[in-house]
Each structure stands twice: as structure tokens, then as C-alpha cells.
Amino acid sequence: MVTYIDAATAPLKNTGQVRLYGPDDFAGMRKAGAVTAACLDALADVVKPGVTTQEIDDFVQAFGREHNALPATLYYRGYTKFSCTSINHVVCHGIPNDKPLRDGDIVNIDVTYIVDGWHGDSSRMYPVGELKRAAERLIEVTYESLMLGIAAAKPGNTTGDIGAAIQTFVERERCSVVRDFCGHGLGRLFHDTPNILHYGRPGEGVELKPGMIFTIEPMVNLGRPQVKVLSDGWTAVTRDRSLSAQFEHSIGITPEGCEIFTLSPKGLHRPGFDR
Helix, strand or coil: CEEECCCCCCCCCCCCCCCCCCCCHHHHHHHHHHHHHHHHHHCCCCCCCEEEEEHHHHHHHHHHHHHHCCEECCCCHCCCCCCEEECCCCCCCCCCCCCEECCCCCCEEEEEEEECCEEEEEEEEEEECCCCHHHHHHHHHHHHHHHHHHHHHCCCCCCCCCCCCCCCHHHHHCECCCCCCCEECCCCCEEEEEECCCCCCCCCEEEEECEECCCCCCEEEEECCCEEECCCCCCEEECCCCCCCEEEEEEEEECCCEECCCCCCCCCCCCCCCC
């Protein structure tokens, strides 16, 4: 059974209860989300053939320092980088390294900054040079699936409605939804209740109520949905080595629907696809 609790009186740990946040909390999330979105905007000029993912991570570190924002991933469960960079068949949690990006690659960059105790969590896909049409299409499908999930995030609906909206669209486009990872509650904690599955049935799951804050972050594969985690304990890849893409926003449920905290200030949610 799911229980809801006023976030102001809840302990700062995951208790399995769904926190309901107030207006001041939403203001804090707006501030954190804005810094994260601004960093992702700035990265659009950084990502290009020959750049290493370590250079991208160094940029994320410097940007955070300039904006008084702390990286949530650094030392989280032993992780040692400021961001996650997932290339081509890497589904998520790719670790930045010194290997340069190549023309035709696609890369997801996932950034979470902590600003005044609040977490702004978002990721986007970036094209590296000229892409094949299959890669472009995968990015488009993944982005649209995120926005359809967000459209279903409103009071009275359930987490299952979000998942069903994403899954139905993705599978209609002959792609697949990764089931091994999900969105999550967010706020003063990096990961909290509830989990947001990107597949499911309408009407099932947790009822959405005003004040809830969480991420929606579908991972979509061109091939089959199965993934495996490599020996580093972090990097998840598609088992069939098909391309994978992901987009992520942090949102809060409002009386009318939802608010996206991590919107791009420059409208660069899909970099390179304004042709």
C-alpha cells in the first residue's frame, strides 16, 4: 500500500512513502533544474568529433563550480565522475573516459546538480557530427515518448498511465522500452519513492497527486529491450548492441497538470534536430 506524507515533516531518507512538496519546495526545484538545463544547453557547443567524454565531464565540473552547484553523482555509491556519458549502444551510466567521440556517434549526457539542497536531474541526447537516419529517428522517438509521458503526468492519473503512454508510442514505432531502469522520486534526495516505470498499464501503479516530484527518463532501444551491466558495475549496454537513446526531465505535479523544472532556456531539448 502506498502512503503519502508532507515533505516538510518527512525524514531525509527514503522511507517508501511518497512525499508531497509545497510552493517553496517547487521554487527550490526550479532553481536547481535551471542550472542543470543551462549546463546541458552549453554542452551543445562542446560535443563534437574528437572531444572526449572526460573533457565533457570536466566541463560539467567547471560549470557547476561557476554556478555554486554540487554534482550529485560524485561519490554516489562509489561513482567517481561529475556526469554520465552514454554512447551509441550504452543505455545509461556510461563512465566518462579519454576515448574521443567519432562522427556519427550519439551520446546521452546525464547531469544532476544540487543547488541549495535541491536536485536538478536531466539528460539529453547529442548528435556527434552527421548521423545516419536510424540514429536520428531513434532520438526523435525517444524525445516524443518522454513528452507523451509528461503529458500523462497529472492529478488523478497514475504512474501506470505514464508508462503506458511511453510504451504504446515506442512500440508502435517498432522500438523497445528498457525495463531494467526507471524514473524516480526527487527533491532533497537524489533517488526517492515512487519509481516511475516507462512501461505499464493505464490505471495501475501509484496515484499522482499535487506536490509529487519525480523524474521521467525513458530509455529506448532500436533493437530488443534487454540490457546487461558491464564489469565496472555501472555501464549498462544493449545485449544485441543496438543503438539506445534517453531523455530525462524532472517534473512536479500541480493541480492543473505538471511543471517541468529542467526545460532548456534556449529550446535545445533536441540539439541538431531543428532542420
